[in-house]
Amino acid sequence: MSKKFWIGLVGSALMLSGCGGNGSATTPIAPLPDDGSQGNTRPGNIAPSSSLRSLAPGDVWQYTVSGRITDNTSTKNVSGTMLRVVSNDTLAGSPVLKISETMTLQPQGGVPMNIVEETYVEQASNGQLTVVGRREGTFIFEAQSNTFALPGSWELGESAAGETSMQTATGSPQARSTMSNTLTVIGTSDVVTPLGLYGSWRTERSVQGRVDYTGVTDRIQLGQSVEVGTVLSVDRTETSTEFWVPAIGSFARKSATIFTSSERIKDIIQLTPVIQYEKETVATTTTLTFSLRSTTVNR
Numbered sequence: 001m002s003k004k005f006w007i008g009l010v011g012s013a014l015m016l017s018g019c020g021g022n023g024s025a026t027t028p029i030a031p032l033p034d035d036g037s038q039g040n041t042r043p044g045n046i047a048p049s050s051s052l053r054s055l056a057p058g059d060v061w062q063y064t065v066s067g068r069i070t071d072n073t074s075t076k077n078v079s080g081t082m083l084r085v086v087s088n089d090t091l092a093g094s095p096v097l098k099i100s101e102t103m104t105l106q107p108q109g110g111v112p113m114n115i116v117e118e119t120y121v122e123q124a125s126n127g128q129l130t131v132v133g134r135r136e137g138t139f140i141f142e143a144q145s146n147t148f149a150l151p152g153s154w155e156l157g158e159s160a161a162g163e164t165s166m167q168t169a170t171g172s173p174q175a176r177s178t179m180s181n182t183l184t185v186i187g188t189s190d191v192v193t194p195l196g197l198y199g200s201w202r203t204e205r206s207v208q209g210r211v212d213y214t215g216v217t218d219r220i221q222l223g224q225s226v227e228v229g230t231v232l233s234v235d236r237t238e239t240s241t242e243f244w245v246p247a248i249g250s251f252a253r254k255s256a257t258i259f260t261s262s263e264r265i266k267d268i269i270q271l272t273p274v275i276q277y278e279k280e281t282v283a284t285t286t287t288l289t290f291s292l293r294s295t296t297v298n299r
């Protein structure tokens with residue numbers, strides 16, 4: 001079983017949505033810097049508020065993306081888009097909200113990359129968001145423990161930290177993951193986007209995680225064949241600066257640096273009497289900047 005693993009911006013998938021609009025059920029571009037009350041789209045400023053609205057099915061955020069990817073052999077500039085969509089779903093038989101994050105990147109001189117990650121969340125009455133699971137291809141993870149929750153109320157100096165442990169669900173290939181996550185609000189800042197100028201909370205985030213594909217390891221120990229390219233484990237470190245705007249329910253801008261180190265099967269060097277494999281470590285550094293292009297949020 002071959003698996004091309006992309007570590008998505010899981011911390012970013014903890015996405016909150018913000019109240020906007022002027023009486024309609026949906027705000028097509030939500031809200032513009034003048035908040036729509038004047039019936040025009042002139043640039044202005046929306047000050048960051050302390051409360052973030054509840055997620056709602058149909059919430060959409062679209063970003064332009066630019067940056068570069070460096071691996072063992074080369075460095076390539078990339079550009080593209082990221083689309084986030086909120087919908088209803090179930091996990092382990094319980095209703096949850098699903099945040100689908102689809103990123104399409106075009107490396108310079110390379111083949112387009114389509115990356116999809118789905119994160120399952122629950123939101124408390126005080127607005128806090130907790131990740132309860134995620135999907136990566138055929139792997140469906142369910143949280144076994146979680147001490148991190150994204151705050152529902154933000155102010156200068158607000159911080160959150162904790163660790164999330166996950167195990168794949170019954171019927172999914174075996175794997176487990178751990179992730180340490182911290183987020184701190186360090187100030188306010190005005191951010192220019194294609195929609196105009198927004199006031200935002202500037203936050204710093206740090207994520208450290210590891211995924212072990214235990215089912216693959218078990219197959220190797222049992223002497224079973226494993227395809228070349230199969231990933232055995234992935235370590236990931238991410239640091240990011242995010243500019244959150246509660247009025248639009250997400251960040252207006254984000255800059256992230258992600259380092260991943262994955263161990264995978266490079267070659268089969270012996271078939272009998274015992275299968276032996278050559279392994280390799282592939283290190284990748286990705287730097288990406290996201291800028292809000294459009295959004296639709298439901299009331």
